[in-house]
Amino acid sequence: MSSSTNQTSSDSKKQSTDDIEKLLNREASAFQREVEVERILKAFKLNAYDILDLDVAATPEDIKKKYRQLSLFIHPDKAQHARAPEAFDILKKAESELSDKNKREELDAIMNQARIEILKSYNLPTNLAHNDPSLRDIVEPSFRVRVRARAKDILIEEEVRRRKAIRLNLANEGLEARKKDEEVASRKRKVEEDKQWEENREQRVDSWRSFASNKDGRKKKKSKVIPIKFTHPSPTGTRTYSVVDSFCFLSNHGCINHSAGIYWFKDQVSNFARYDRAATSKTFVFSKVCCRHHLSTTDRVSACFPAYISLVSNLWVRSTSGTL
Template identity: 50%
Template sequence: MASNLDSVLKKNANDLAKELEVERILKAFKLNPYDILDLPITATEAEIKKQYRKKSLLIHPDKFKHEKGLEAFDFLKKAEDQLSDPAKRKDIDMIMTHARTQVLKAILGSGYSTNIPDDDPRISNLTPPFDQQVRAKGREILVEDELARRRKTKLAYANEGAEKAKQEAEVAARKRKVEDQAKWEERREERISDWRNFSSNKKAKKSKKNSHVLG
């Protein structure tokens, strides 16, 4: 009886841990893969792979059913992919290093050094914690970069749209010119016929006028 109760309690505890992990990932800052994997920016490649494996096994959709479990798992995989790609990790690390520098400058003033370790007494007992401040500053920078990227993309689309509209207008203008030319050619015989009739009428009137004068 006690054994069965322990099993039920253990299962409930495991399910709760999985549910909390799904919720943590969904609430994590999506532009920072370190936040999603719950790792410091100093994590090694081996630590990243180990953490991903641990968390992916915990919330894998095949093993834990949650209405947003697949979404959380996708975020987790994307974060691991970003940090496993040297170029992408370099970009995110540059931003987080800049964030750390900004926080150090704000705390220590002009005498700060970027080589100060996280366990330095001057920053190890801060409120909020130093790592949390760095993550917050990194969030600000990442949001600014993302907004700038979106503005650039939007402008590019706008310029592309304007260029496309210009090209379409030029095509339409050429099409109208061709159509007008075709219509002009179609009425060539009609114009020639009209001119001949006009000339004939004019000659007839002149001949009639001359006959009156002579008579």
């Protein structure tokens, strides 16, 4: 009776110990999953080897085995981390890049360049094997860490150049697209203008016909020429004549040229001012009005009109001051 009781108590103690160990293992496993998720999230995204925690010498079988191990370990159904799905996607993308032959060759070339630069910095041969014992002497940080750090710098430089090239291509494509849009818009405007021109053709023809008929039916008004004549005393008696009428007649018939006309006009106005200084203002008004009327409508002397107005104004000032 007592032996059976002791056996039961020992079994219960063993079961409780196993439960405690299982609980601790579960907690440790959950903690490790969270640590692995954080490591993947913090890994350099351009280096798939860094995400999978593999060396460049890893075989395709090593890559698949490592991926299966990590994917099961951090699977969102098992890991309680809030960003476990994001880490799982990053892990899947890294495995795809290393499984792609071309992408892995590009990454291997950069990793090899970084490895050669680190070996040269330690004056070591560049053809050393990955498991060479001399590489173990490189510590703090280790050779592997140094190679990954240098590869990270190279990958960042390559990514910056790639993005600049993309922006430049997009800018060029945008410029070409704008030019094409402007050309299309210009052609559309031209087509629309031509269409409107054709649609308004009849309206323009009707407007011109209406204008032409009104022009033919309208009588031309003959401008009235009001002869302005002055009567003033002279040494030979009273004379009545128009200075500008006489000048325009002689000029139009070619009897006098521009220079001679100026002197002739000056003499006529001067003679009139001498005999009748009280009519000086009338002389100025008379000459200015006649010049506007006759000279502006006469082709031969119309270009001389400003000169004659200036001459008459000068004579008027001089006659007023008594210097004529």
